[in-house]
Every structure is written in C-alpha cells, then in structure tokens.
Amino acid sequence: MKYSYLKQWTQEMIGYQAVIESVLLFPELLVLQTKDKKALCIVLSKRDAFIFLQDNFHPPQEGKKIWQKLNNCHLTGISLAENDRLAYLELQQRDIYQQNKKYFLIAELMPPQPNAILTDSELHILDALHKYSYADNPQxxxxxxxxYTAPKTSFQPILEEVKSPYPDGSTTCNDYFIHLYYNKLKQEEEAENGQKICTALKKELQKLQKKREKLKQDLTNAEKADFWLACAECLKTNLHNLKTGRESFTAINYLDPALQEIEIPLQKDKSPQENLQSYLKKYHKAKNGLQIITKNLAQTDAEIEKIKNLIAQAEKGELPDSVILPSKPTGHKIVQNAILADKILKLKINDEFQILIGRRAKENDYLTTQLARPYDYWFHCRIYHGAHIVLKCLKKTEPSPQLIELCCNLAAWFSKAKFSTNVPVDYTQIRYVRKPRKSPPGFVTYKNFKSVFATPMSLKEVREKLS
Incomplete structure (x- = not known):
C-alpha cells in the first residue's frame, strides 16, 4: 500500500477511541472487535497490507480468539512511522490493582510477509503472529x-497529497480500503483458492482414473476363474508328463463337457508343481475377489463422477458451503468431505435456521467438528446410541423453545430408542462440545448441557409440524 494512503488513513483516525471487546485472527486478517459494534481490521495479505475501520463486521467464518489480555483495553491512538509502513496502535488498560498498563500493537504493513506484533510500553515483545530468529532472518x-526493532529496508516514503476521489470513487481513505479489501483482495484470494482446489481435484481425478484401470485389469483376471481352475486341474493330472523349462502344455480339459483340448501357458523358470500352485492361487484370488473388485469399481466410478462435478463447480466458484475445505486442500480430502456432506440430511426451516442430521459415525464427526459453528445447537440422545443433530443458527439468532423441542424429538427418533417414549436427550451449543484426541469417529464429550425427555418424531412429522 502507498505510504501516502496509510498516512492519510491515520489522519482520518485522529481522535478515534474505542474499547476492545476481543481480538480475532482469520487467514491474512487480524480483527479488533470493539464494544461500539465496530471492527478495526488489519489486512496482512501477501498481496497488500493496510488497516480499515468497519461497522457491523460479519465474517464468513469463525475466527480464532487470541491475545485475551487485550480484552477491555482502550484504544487511545493510531500513528504511522515517519520512515516506513509501520502502524502503531496504542492500547491502555487498568489492571486489578488499579494501575495503568500500556501496550503497543505494531502492524508491519510490508508485503510479502506483513506481521502484527504485541509489545509492552517498553517495546518488549509479548507475542507476534510470525516469530523468527536469526536463523530465519539474519537482520x-x-x-x-x-x-522490538523495526525492519531495515530501503523503502523511502513518498509524501504526496491524497486527493479525492480515490481510484474507486470513495470519498475517504477508509472507504477506499474497505472497497479494496472486499472487491479486489478477497476476489483475488478466492480465485487463487479456486485454482488450488481445481489443481488438487484434477490430481485426485488422475489417481482415481489410474486406480480404475487397475481395477478393470483385476476384473478381467477375476473373470478368468474358470480358466485358471481348468489349467490347475489339467496340470494336476499330468504332472508326471511335465518337466521344467516348457513354455506351454496342451491337454484335454476334463471340466469341459465337450472334452476339448486346452493350451496351458507355463512359466519355464518354474517347476510343474510351482506352475500348478500359481494357477491355484490365481483361481482362489479371482473367485474370492470378483465380488470385492466389482464393488470397488462401482465405488471408484461414483467418486470419479463426483470429482468431475466438483471440478466443474470449483471452476465456476460454486462449491457448496457444506463442503468444508481443509487448511491444506487435497483432492482426496475435498472429495471425502463432499461425499459426507451429501449424506447428511438437511431440513431448511427459514433464512435463520437449518436442521442437519448425521446418521453414521463419520457423518456425525464431520457435522459436529467441521460443519457446525460455535453458536449452533447440538442434540444427542442420552444413554442410547444415535445421530448427531445440529441446529444451524445462520444469523446467530436464539432458537425458540418450540424449535428446541422439535430438535430433541428428532434426536430421539434417530436413536436406538426411536420406538420408546420419554427418551432422554441432551442439548448444548457446539462451543461446549469437544472431540478428545485420537478418539473414534463420532465420539465427543460435552458440558453446560440441558436434558429433556423427548417424544420421538420422524423427519417427515417435523417437516409437517413446521409447515
């Protein structure tokens, strides 16, 4: 970002003060949410870096809370270094001993690796988003x-007067930064992510196509089970006539009603007994594997069709929200997430709520640990095995008691106690649900829950009740 624009923005922020409610970290974005319902957004993208103040900030995904020590701090000033693109955010806080504490949040707005560093009043580093030693940076x-020491660069600030309008027609520098972030950087980021996803999916498609070719070859071999058996039987009755070194052998096929002759290929470096064992092994493998190979081939064909659809959607930027992308996109993981997302039952209530039901362990795991958000509600039958039910609060709205009751009834229905009455059901928010490390799929622990006795109700009955 041009130094003159950053300077202009800090001048627009003169006199702005606020109380920090929380600090949230997103990919390439650090957000200081304030108690006046605003957000000071520090963009730390490799493409560009700047800061803007936005009203009613609604991120598309849940951010990670960091630096809790800054909660309830007062933002008292914002300044820019005279020689480089370093923004200093001054923060003050009164501790339990009624003493003032002072912090600096230093935003190094220099691509390709911008950084945010938290220091005390004496500029001793407390934490940083990117930490490194002399081994990583000799300077x-x-x-x-x-x-804290500022980076040594050859940058020379150019102080030029910023005149309105800005390149996009904004009247203030802050508005220009907001427009730049959402209409340029975010679009470039989404396009880059889409290319990464397409590349990963195409690699996975190549792997699946190679796997299919191998399965087809295995299927061809498996369909020769009768031939392998005939070869083995003929060899068994003619072992005394065979010697090592022959490439083939012709004999009467006693398994053929017409008793026609059959030519049996031999491996000349193996003895007749070894050739016999080889054919018996092929026969048993073909006989036992035919059903498995057919099943695997059908599953692979379904995955190939699925991945082709995902590639088409990714190229148009239309991947469904239910397909959660891993932090490091791999084609296999994306496909597996898409398959799990398709298996989850969905009931859209309105623009505010949606009910999701995972009926098997892996679906439950994906639904609870990846698809659900901290403010969503989670339901599960107590004592009995059952599905995970998630009530998606799309606008973070508190659900009504009637909707909670219907979700409890669904949790009772999708459990081993579906034909009982007064089924115990626990519910809580996703933020209180945890998956222990290395625990099996679908296993979770939870706290801060409420228990009710529910009457099992099918999805069809719930749909009719809601309509």
Whole structure:
C-alpha cells in the first residue's frame, strides 16, 4: 500500500477511541472487535497490507480468539512511522490493582510477509503472529522477551497529497480500503483458492482414473476363474508328463463337457508343481475377489463422477458451503468431505435456521467438528446410541423453545430408542462440545448441557409440524 494512503488513513483516525471487546485472527486478517459494534481490521495479505475501520463486521467464518489480555483495553491512538509502513496502535488498560498498563500493537504493513506484533510500553515483545530468529532472518529476531526493532529496508516514503476521489470513487481513505479489501483482495484470494482446489481435484481425478484401470485389469483376471481352475486341474493330472523349462502344455480339459483340448501357458523358470500352485492361487484370488473388485469399481466410478462435478463447480466458484475445505486442500480430502456432506440430511426451516442430521459415525464427526459453528445447537440422545443433530443458527439468532423441542424429538427418533417414549436427550451449543484426541469417529464429550425427555418424531412429522 502507498505510504501516502496509510498516512492519510491515520489522519482520518485522529481522535478515534474505542474499547476492545476481543481480538480475532482469520487467514491474512487480524480483527479488533470493539464494544461500539465496530471492527478495526488489519489486512496482512501477501498481496497488500493496510488497516480499515468497519461497522457491523460479519465474517464468513469463525475466527480464532487470541491475545485475551487485550480484552477491555482502550484504544487511545493510531500513528504511522515517519520512515516506513509501520502502524502503531496504542492500547491502555487498568489492571486489578488499579494501575495503568500500556501496550503497543505494531502492524508491519510490508508485503510479502506483513506481521502484527504485541509489545509492552517498553517495546518488549509479548507475542507476534510470525516469530523468527536469526536463523530465519539474519537482520533481526522477533521473539517474546526481546526488544522490538523495526525492519531495515530501503523503502523511502513518498509524501504526496491524497486527493479525492480515490481510484474507486470513495470519498475517504477508509472507504477506499474497505472497497479494496472486499472487491479486489478477497476476489483475488478466492480465485487463487479456486485454482488450488481445481489443481488438487484434477490430481485426485488422475489417481482415481489410474486406480480404475487397475481395477478393470483385476476384473478381467477375476473373470478368468474358470480358466485358471481348468489349467490347475489339467496340470494336476499330468504332472508326471511335465518337466521344467516348457513354455506351454496342451491337454484335454476334463471340466469341459465337450472334452476339448486346452493350451496351458507355463512359466519355464518354474517347476510343474510351482506352475500348478500359481494357477491355484490365481483361481482362489479371482473367485474370492470378483465380488470385492466389482464393488470397488462401482465405488471408484461414483467418486470419479463426483470429482468431475466438483471440478466443474470449483471452476465456476460454486462449491457448496457444506463442503468444508481443509487448511491444506487435497483432492482426496475435498472429495471425502463432499461425499459426507451429501449424506447428511438437511431440513431448511427459514433464512435463520437449518436442521442437519448425521446418521453414521463419520457423518456425525464431520457435522459436529467441521460443519457446525460455535453458536449452533447440538442434540444427542442420552444413554442410547444415535445421530448427531445440529441446529444451524445462520444469523446467530436464539432458537425458540418450540424449535428446541422439535430438535430433541428428532434426536430421539434417530436413536436406538426411536420406538420408546420419554427418551432422554441432551442439548448444548457446539462451543461446549469437544472431540478428545485420537478418539473414534463420532465420539465427543460435552458440558453446560440441558436434558429433556423427548417424544420421538420422524423427519417427515417435523417437516409437517413446521409447515
């Protein structure tokens, strides 16, 4: 970002003060949410870096809370270094001993690796988004406990007067930064992610196509089970006539009603007994594997069709929201997530709520640990095995008691106690549901829950009740 634009933005922020409610970290974005329902957004993209203040900030995904020590801090000033693109956010807080504490949040707005560093009043580093030592950067270290030193660059600020209108017609620098982030950087980021996803999916498609070719060959071999058996039987009755070194052998096929002759290929480096064992092994493998190979081939064909549809959707930027993308997109993981997303039952109530039902362990795991958000509600039958039910609160709206009751009834229906009455059901928000490390799929622990006795109700009955 041009130094003159950053300077203009800091001048627009003169006099702005706020109380920090929380600090949230998103990919390439650090957000300071304030108690006046605004958000100070520090863009830390490799393409560009700047800061803007936005009203009613609604992120598309849940951010990670960091630096809780800054909660309830007062933002008292924003300044820009005179020689480089370093923004200093001054924060003050009164501790339990009624003493003032002072922090600096330093935003290094220099691509390709911008950074955000938290220091105390003496510029001792408390934490940073990107930490490194002399092994990573011979010029300086960014590590907790060290005194912060600014980066040494050849940058020379050009102080030019910023005149309105800005390139997009905005009247203020802050509006221009907001427009730049949402209408340029975000679109470029989504396009880049789409290319990565397409590349990963195409690699997975190539793997699946190779797997299919191998399965087809295995299927061809498996369909020769009768031939392998005939070869083995003929060899068994003619072992005394055979010697090592022959490439083929012709004999009467006693398994053929017409008693026609059959030519049996031999491996000349193997003895007649070894050739016999080889044919018996092929026969048993073909006989036992035919059903498995047919099943695997059908499953592979379904995955190939699925991945082709995903590639078409990704190229148009239309991947469904239910397909959660992993932090490092791999074609296999994306496909598996898409398959799980398709298996989850969905009931759209209105623009505010949606009910999702995972009926098997892997579906439950995907639904609860990846698809659900902290403010969504989670339902599960107590004591009995059953499905995970998630009530998606699309606008973070509190559900009514009647809707909670219907979800409890669904949890009772999708359990081993579906034909009982007064089924115990627990429910809580997803933020209180945890999956223990290395636990099997579908296993979770939860707290801060409420228990009710529900009457099992099918999805069809719930749909009729809602309509």
């Amino acid at each position: 300086r270290q960014i590590l907790p406990g060290l005194v």
